[in-house]
Amino acid sequence: MAVNEGKALVPAGAGAGAETHGGRSAGGAAASTGGIALGMPLVGAPARGFGTGFDLAPKPMKVVLNWGRKYSLWVFNFGLACCAIEFIAASMARHDFIRLGVIPFAPGPRQADLMVVSGTVSDKMAPAVKRLYEQMPEPKYVISFGACANCGGPYWDSYAVTKGIDQVIPVDVYVPGCPPRPEALLQGIIRLQEKIAAEGTGSTGSLRRVPDALAGAEGGGPRAEPRAMTSGARALKSRWQRLRTSAQPDPAAPAPGAIVPAETAPLETAPVAAVPVEPAAAATTQRKGTGSAADSGPPLTTLDAPTVEVSRPEPSPAEALTVEVPVVPLSPTEVLPKIKVPRRHYFRELRRARDHGLSLFDKAAHDQQWEYDDES
Amino acid sequence: MSPEVVRTLVEAVARALGPATGGAADVRENFGQALAVVPPDQWINALTAVRDELGATFFDWLTAVDELEEGYGIAAFVCAPADRDGALRRGQGVLLKTKVPRERAELPTATTVYRGANWHERETFEMFGVVFTGHPDLKPLLLPDGFEGHPLRKEFVLASRVVKSWPGAKEPGESDHDRGRAAPGRRRMLPPGVPGEEWLKPLPQRPGAAEGGVEH
Numbered sequence: 060m061a062v063n064e065g066k067a068l069v070p071a072g073a074g075a076g077a078e079t080h081g082g083r084s085a086g087g088a089a090a091s092t093g094g095i096a097l098g099m100p101l102v103g104a105p106a107r108g109f110g111t112g113f114d115l116a117p118k119p120m121k122v123v124l125n126w127g128r129k130y131s132l133w134v135f136n137f138g139l140a141c142c143a144i145e146f147i148a149a150s151m152a153r154h155d156f157i158r159l160g161v162i163p164f165a166p167g168p169r170q171a172d173l174m175v176v177s178g179t180v181s182d183k184m185a186p187a188v189k190r191l192y193e194q195m196p197e198p199k200y201v202i203s204f205g206a207c208a209n210c211g212g213p214y215w216d217s218y219a220v221t222k223g224i225d226q227v228i229p230v231d232v233y234v235p236g237c238p239p240r241p242e243a244l245l246q247g248i249i250r251l252q253e254k255i256a257a258e259g260t261g262s263t264g265s266l267r268r269v270p271d272a273l274a275g276a277e278g279g280g281p282r283a284e285p286r287a288m289t290s291g292a293r294a295l296k297s298r299w300q301r302l303r304t305s306a307q308p309d310p311a312a313p314a315p316g317a318i319v320p321a322e323t324a325p326l327e328t329a330p331v332a333a334v335p336v337e338p339a340a341a342a343t344t345q346r347k348g349t350g351s352a353a354d355s356g357p358p359l360t361t362l363d364a365p366t367v368e369v370s371r372p373e374p375s376p377a378e379a380l381t382v383e384v385p386v387v388p389l390s391p392t393e394v395l396p397k398i399k400v401p402r403r404h405y406f407r408e409l410r411r412a413r414d415h416g417l418s419l420f421d422k423a424a425h426d427q428q429w430e431y432d433d434e435s
Numbered sequence: 436m437s438p439e440v441v442r443t444l445v446e447a448v449a450r451a452l453g454p455a456t457g458g459a460a461d462v463r464e465n466f467g468q469a470l471a472v473v474p475p476d477q478w479i480n481a482l483t484a485v486r487d488e489l490g491a492t493f494f495d496w497l498t499a500v501d502e503l504e505e506g507y508g509i510a511a512f513v514c515a516p517a518d519r520d521g522a523l524r525r526g527q528g529v530l531l532k533t534k535v536p537r538e539r540a541e542l543p544t545a546t547t548v549y550r551g552a553n554w555h556e557r558e559t560f561e562m563f564g565v566v567f568t569g570h571p572d573l574k575p576l577l578l579p580d581g582f583e584g585h586p587l588r589k590e591f592v593l594a595s596r597v598v599k600s601w602p603g604a605k606e607p608g609e610s611d612h613d614r615g616r617a618a619p620g621r622r623r624m625l626p627p628g629v630p631g632e633e634w635l636k637p638l639p640q641r642p643g644a645a646e647g648g649v650e651h
């Protein structure tokens with residue numbers, strides 16, 4: 060999986076990339092995180108509707124509610140152009156934003172929490188975008204994905220393209236790029252989740268955006284200052300690192316003989332140590348280890364996700380909860396046979412494909428009576 | 436298609452269009468295709484002839500080109516969906532062209548011959564302002580409601596930049612980042628249809644405007 064390298068995950072552009080606006084509350088001035096304030100018009104309702112229950116709930120309750128909300132974002136893809144393909148890529152197995160709790164199967168806007176506007180919004184389409192946005196139940200969030208949805212993109216001069224979806228609906232997170240990579244969307248989603256986590260709690264989340272109704276009660280507070288932003292970026296980074304360690308190993312990442320990063324080892328063993336000795340759980344751990352080993356091919360000895368063999372006496376169900384499992388220190392294992400890579404076949408296939416293509420070309424040239432110079 | 440096939444095709448088209456248009460059609464080979472240029476008053480006759488005599492019953496597309504002082508070129512491509520005796524082979528087609536003057540951009544509608552021309556003509560109408568007389572429902576198709584003007588005409592000004600300047604940089608030296616280091620004398624690039632730099636500057640104060648004179 061490509062989710063291994065922190066660098067790959069947060070591409071250079073996206074580092075300063077996914078920008079959030081003060082949304083409905085802030086004016087155009089304190090708009091972006093660090094880029095040039097473009098003075099984009101911000102429209103929409105002044106506050107998000109959470110319902111009275113949320114407004115009156117004590118702060119710990121709000122934290123829990125926000126936590127629940129931010130990891131079950133049913134997303135509605137307003138795919139309008141090329142960027143939609145990148146959105147789809149982000150939803151598929153390789154980038155897989157479902158692991159961030161974003162669920163791409165909302166049957167329609169009425170069932171969705173998050174709308175991702177990906178693509179070129181034309182003036183004719185803009186009312187439809189607004190209409191579907193209004194059909195979404197509160198609280199609702201919008202990610203503007205791609206240069207077109209952010210500001211019109213390459214069609215700035217067009218007679219038909221809306222200069223940014225934020226002229227029509229309020230936007231929470233902007234993801235720049237033409238098209239942005241799926242990783243950039245992942246980062247945008249995480250930004251949004253941080254924003255959601257800070258909602259209504261008055262916490263100094265990196266992306267705090269207190270709804271106006273609550274801002275008075277909580278004493279408001281400075282919005283989106285650069286300082287808060289940098290700490291947000293740090294929080295983001297550590298989150299990625301955490302994510303990365305729990306992700307599957309990338310077979311291509313470490314060179315043979317590479318030293319297993321020190322942080323990786325204890326984290327990988329941690330689940331095993333914490334596992335109460337239940338046969339099923341142990342089996343899962345085992346399977347996970349071997350599965351990734353099978354994925355990663357031949358250089359078995361250099362895997363940084365080791366297969367941990369837990370030797371244990373068969374415990375009775377009653378004592379299962381009390382037995383301590385000795386954690387075997389990590390060492391290279393030789394559980395699986397090496398996989399032979401069929402290199403030769405590959406090249407032979409390639410040659411065959413080439414010859415087939417050439418013969419097709421010759422046939423076409425003959426049929427169409429093309430004249431071509433074969434000598435050069 | 437081999438040159439030979441194209442030659443037979445052009446001959447067949449010329450045979451069909453000659454009598455139908457009273458010899459006014461100019462049929463020739465053009466990039467491996469049969470091209471027939473007809474005067475606007477023979478447009479319907481030519482379309483009818485290629486449909487009935489050549490079996491080109493499939494209407495592919497119709498559009499226009501703004502050729503400035505020469506008027507608007509109107510082009511349509513029709514082709515044969517199946518082999519037929521004495522007519523075009525399957526997939527062969529004819530490109531028909533005509534030209535209407537700028538000041539009287541009118542053409543009889545092709546919907547009487549090909550019903551599929553309906554939306555093509557509506558689109559051509561809204562984009563170029565060419566009126567297709569006799570069209571059953573000539574109203575804008577794609578543009579948003581209330582759009583004024585014909586955006587594919589060359590004189591249509593793409594004025595977004597006048598309202599708000601493009602926030603990015605198209606070329607080195609244009610962004611805020613390297614302000615002051617810009618290469619001097621670099622020619623500014625403007626996309627077609629975008630008014631020149633003079634549009635981006637505020638209008639000079641005209642004498643009379645300050646005294647409440649009539650603007651423009």
Ligand code: SF4
Binds near residue numbers: 207208236
């Ligand atoms: S931002 Fe670029 S990739 Fe995305 S929709 Fe616009 S043109 Fe396509």
